[in-house]
Amino acid sequence: METNHLLIKLVLLASCLIHPRVCSPSCNLPAIFNFGDSNSDTGGLSAAFGQAPYPNGQTFFHSPSGRFADGRLIIDFIAEELGLPYLNAFLDSIGSNFSHGANFATAGSTVRPPNSTISQGGSSPISLDVQLVQFSDFITRSQLIRNRGGVFKKLLPKKEYFSQALYTFDIGQNDLTSGLKLNMTTDQIKAYIPDVLDQFSNAIRKVYSKGGRRFWIHNTAPLGCLPYVLDRFPVPASQIDNHGCAIPRNEIARYYNSELKRRVIGLRKELSDAAFTYVDIYSIKHTLITQAKKLGTIFMFC
Structure with a gap:
């Protein structure tokens, strides 16, 4: 899932220009805390259920890296641009350093708690509500353990980082495809999207109640x-359509995104x-797919 590095730079620059409070003039943020699914999972599901096998990781890491993708994810590029470690x-x-943030995402995660187990072909049990519990626990325990000094002081974030960090969210895709798994129609899937976004907004x-002030939300x-x-x-x-994409599936995504944007506007107020x-x-992503030949890009999806 190697993505276009230039596009990430442009998005970061745009966010600094449009929302100066997101970052300092140099985008000097001390930490990132991420919530999401496979689009930003850097090893969560692999740690819980076994390493994502080769060819995952082959393009950049040259071996399985915990990511369900052949290379880096957007969250990796964001960390690079902010001068932070992955x-x-x-x-x-095993071998983790949380001094500059932590990633709570797992592949297959949903906003809403799943109603089937992962062994039954369902979603990851680490849904957004679970990720939030983990985050809350991390805030408390990281400071208790960091105060012991020694190596712990180097491996865990400073207390002030939690209010200064960038909080990234890349989740919701699996909530939509879960409806497809149940043979729901486009209208039936659209009908439960408000509930998904209610829970997203509450997250x-x-x-915010824990001190987070800088939010980066992917549609x-x-x-x-x-x-x-397309296959399943x-x-x-x-x-x-002319680009080989399924029109009704994209209709679902566009509806979800329009409603998500409306919620974000409301949360700003x-x-x-x-x-x-x-x-x-x-x-x-739509531009990269439909104009791949023109842009000279190769884009792969989890």
């Missing part, structure tokens, strides 16, 4: 262009001390 997964206890409020990808969606949830040829950056991942 985020270690909260669940990975933001909880992080969801063009589902109808993802190979696994096919549509008639008449519903495929409600949580006036916070800065929100809404990142249009849908448009970025």
Whole structure:
């Protein structure tokens, strides 16, 4: 899932220009705390259920790296641009350094708690509510243990980092595909999206109550262009567009994104001390897919 490095630089620069409170003039943020699914999982699911096997990791890390992708993820590029190390997964206890943040994402995670186990083909049990519990526990325990001094002082974040950090969210895609797994129609999936976003919004409020003030929120990808969606949830040829994408699947994604953007606008007003950056991942990925030859890019999806 190697993405275009230049696009990440542009998104970071744009966020600094549009929302100066997101970062200092040099974007000098001391830590990142990430919540999400496979699009930003740097080793959570691998730590819990076994390492993502080769060819995962082959392009950049040259070996399995905990990511369900062949290379770096967007969260890796964000860390690079901020001059921070790649985020270690909260669940990975081997060789992890959390001094500059932690990653609570796991592949297959949903906003809403799943109603089937991962062994039954369901979603990850580490849904967003669980990730929030882990984060809350991390705040308390990291400071208790850091105060012991020694190596712990070097491996855990300073207390003030929690209010100065960037909080990134890249989740929701699996909530939409879970409806496809149940053979729901486009309208049926749209009907439960408000509940997904209610829980998403409450998650933001909880992080805010813990001191988080800088939020970086990704919308969801063009589902109808993802190979696994096209393969597992096919549509008639008449519903495929000129770029090979499934029209009704992209309709679901666009509806989710429009509603998510509306919620973010509302949260900006409600949580006036916070800065929100809404990142249009849908448009970025759709452009890379539909104009791959023109841009000279090779883009792969988890």
